[in-house]
Amino acid sequence: MSLELAAISMFVVLVIFLFMGHPLAFVLGGVGFLYGIIFLGPNFLGVFMDRIVGQQNNFVLVAITLFILMGNFLTESGLADGLFDSMRYLFGPVNGGLGIAVIVVCILFAACTGIVGASVVTMAMLGAPVLLRYGYSKELTMGMIAAGGSLGILIPPSIMLVIMGDQAGLSVGKLLLGAFVPGVFLGILYIAYIAIACFVKPELGPAVPAAELAKVPVKKRITGALINAFPPLFLIFAVLGAIFTGLATPTEASGVGAFIAFLMMCAYGKFSWKTLYNIMIQTGKTTTMVMVILIGATCFTAVFLGLGGGSTMVSAIMGVSSSKWVIYAFMMIILIILGCFIDWVGIVLIVLPIYMPVAAALKFDPIWFVMMMAVNLQMSFLTPPFGYALFYLASMKFEGVTLAHIYRGVVPFLIIQAVGLILCTIFPILTLWLPSMMAK
Numbered sequence: 001m002s003l004e005l006a007a008i009s010m011f012v013v014l015v016i017f018l019f020m021g022h023p024l025a026f027v028l029g030g031v032g033f034l035y036g037i038i039f040l041g042p043n044f045l046g047v048f049m050d051r052i053v054g055q056q057n058n059f060v061l062v063a064i065t066l067f068i069l070m071g072n073f074l075t076e077s078g079l080a081d082g083l084f085d086s087m088r089y090l091f092g093p094v095n096g097g098l099g100i101a102v103i104v105v106c107i108l109f110a111a112c113t114g115i116v117g118a119s120v121v122t123m124a125m126l127g128a129p130v131l132l133r134y135g136y137s138k139e140l141t142m143g144m145i146a147a148g149g150s151l152g153i154l155i156p157p158s159i160m161l162v163i164m165g166d167q168a169g170l171s172v173g174k175l176l177l178g179a180f181v182p183g184v185f186l187g188i189l190y191i192a193y194i195a196i197a198c199f200v201k202p203e204l205g206p207a208v209p210a211a212e213l214a215k216v217p218v219k220k221r222i223t224g225a226l227i228n229a230f231p232p233l234f235l236i237f238a239v240l241g242a243i244f245t246g247l248a249t250p251t252e253a254s255g256v257g258a259f260i261a262f263l264m265m266c267a268y269g270k271f272s273w274k275t276l277y278n279i280m281i282q283t284g285k286t287t288t289m290v291m292v293i294l295i296g297a298t299c300f301t302a303v304f305l306g307l308g309g310g311s312t313m314v315s316a317i318m319g320v321s322s323s324k325w326v327i328y329a330f331m332m333i334i335l336i337i338l339g340c341f342i343d344w345v346g347i348v349l350i351v352l353p354i355y356m357p358v359a360a361a362l363k364f365d366p367i368w369f370v371m372m373m374a375v376n377l378q379m380s381f382l383t384p385p386f387g388y389a390l391f392y393l394a395s396m397k398f399e400g401v402t403l404a405h406i407y408r409g410v411v412p413f414l415i416i417q418a419v420g421l422i423l424c425t426i427f428p429i430l431t432l433w434l435p436s437m438m439a440k
Contacts (some may be wrong), residue, residue: 007309010035014350023024024291028296035305051298060166061294066254067157071113072279075122077268079231080109081373084126086224089216091331096133096198098266099144099205100191103129106148108232109154112261115286120149120392128398138194138401139206140197142353143409146192146389146417150381153344154374155183157239157254159290160344164370167352171367172250173243174435178371180240181430185364186378193365211298224289235260244438250399252386277400278312292344297349297438305353314361324362331355332376341387347377371431375424379417382410393407 010031015028036044046070048420054060084105091097091104109119123145131141156176165172198205216224239257242248247338248256265271304310320330338347352373359369381389383409424430 004308004312006035006039007304007307007312010304010307010309011313011350012201016255018342018346024343025293025296028300028346028349029295030296031294032300032303033119036299040303040306041322044306047302047306050301051302052295055294055298056291058166060162060172062157063157063162063172066258068115068161068286069279070139070157070254070258070261071115071118071152071281072283073258074109074112074232074235075115075118076275076279077261077270078266079112079202079228079264079268080105080122080126080181081229082422083108083232085122086221088130088208088227089213089221090225092213093210094195095207096194096205097207098127098131098136099194099198100142102131102144103148103187103190103194106145106151107155107184108229108236108373109151110149111157111184112232113235114151115159115226116152116388119152120146120389121396123149124149124393124396124398125281128401129394130394131205132398132400134208135206138405139300139409140194140204142393142401142406143296143387143411144190144194145411146387146393146406147380147413148187148409149328149390150378151183151394153381154179154186154378156180157232157257158374160377161374162250163290163294163345163373164348164352167348168356168366168370170370171435174367174438175239175370175374176250177244177343177434177438178431179275179374180368180421180434182375182424186375186417186426187330189416189420190413210331231264235264244434246438293345293349301349301353305418310354310357312399314357317354317358321394324364327358328364328425331358332372335373335376336379336383339387340383341376341386342380343386344377347374347380365428365432367426367435370430371423372421375417378420379414382417384415 014027017031018024026227037047084101087101087104106119106123109122113119128141132138155165156179159175161175161179162172165175175383194205195250217241235257238260239253242253242256243250267425286382317327317331320327335347335351355373356366359366381387384390387410390403390406390410393406
């Protein structure tokens with residue numbers, strides 16, 4: 001068997017084991033180890049060790065731990081509770097107003113946590129019972145919470161962008177800034193859809209009854225919204241502002257964000273030693289999971305590229321068409337299909353080393369191309385059968401809500417995400433404007 005054929009079979013074996021449900025980290029590392037021993041010999045173990053040590057000495061990856069810690073502090077602080085309560089009174093008078101409030105809170109909360117699971121579960125606990133009580137469609141309720149909560153993987157701070165920047169050898173700071181506009185833009189598209197759908201069919205999302213709204217004066221609604229929105233906005237500008245102005249690297253900014261989030265938890269009266277202990281344990285578990293996957297991926301990549309798999313795959317993709325935009329569309333469609341079966345971590349670590357040389361050959365701006373991948377990967381959280389956001393919601397077992405309601409509910413938002421991807425492709429300034437203004 002030629003080395004190139006061995007590399008292709010390596011990729012096929014990887015996909016088969018992933019579809020069988022085996023843990024990503026051990027499939028990556030295990031397949032890499034077996035193929036390395038068989039085709040490269042025992043000497044390849046030295047390459048393994050060098051790559052593992054290099055991975056652990058990477059200062060950029062410290063940001064992963066600190067962003068996860070920041071998100072856990074914010075989740076425990078209860079910040080989203082007051083924010084949603086004030087927003088639902090502010091937007092409650094219009095049809096679909098509670099849905100708009102959900103997306104606004106999701107945008108702000110996403111910019112503070114960067115953890116999809118925390119965003120989806122928190123918003124489901126806060127928003128779903130209220131929305132269903134006021135007569136909102138089950139499909140619309142589940143769809144908006146799944147889509148809004150998934151913004152946490154795109155809107156900075158995002159551990160996905162940190163990993164993508166590290167794997168692609170790009171500025172993590174520029175990627176974080178580049179994701180801000182597309183993330184907020186997607187949120188605005190969600191709001192527009194909810195507003196239009198509920199205007200056309202008020203029964204999908206009725207307004208809050210006037211009698212209930214009368215209990216909270218308009219002035220109090222506005223001041224309450226401003227007061228509750230200030231802490232997350234302050235955190236967002238502290239983290240992104242430090243990166244944008246060049247005062248701090250993404251890693252240093254993540255430390256600042258974690259410290260501010262800790263102070264917020266204390267200010268909201270949620271601090272206890274038991275809570276702090278639980279946060280540290282949860283942060284350690286999540287960080288360990290990510291780092292073990294990264295170690296497995298770096299071992300797999302070393303062998304795959306060593307067998308010539310990278311150049312073989314690049315040649316195959318480049319041979320699809322003579323048009324770079326047809327090739328680009330082909331690559332995006334592959335990502336969507338993979339997102340139906342594999343989580344974003346696996347997709348990034350498997351596909352990025354193959355896609356980046358293709359993007360370079362097609363003369364795509366690397367920051368823009370990685371951002372298009374990131375926008376695309378939003379869809380992986382909503383695409384059946386294995387979208388993570390779908391199962392987060394299904395596991396909460398809301399009365400009268402079935403998996404069918406959730407699946408039907410996300411369809412319009414998947415279409416919106418596809419539209420957002422197309423618009424970001426047509427108008428690259430949406431992703432490149434902020435990075436181009438970043439302090440050198």
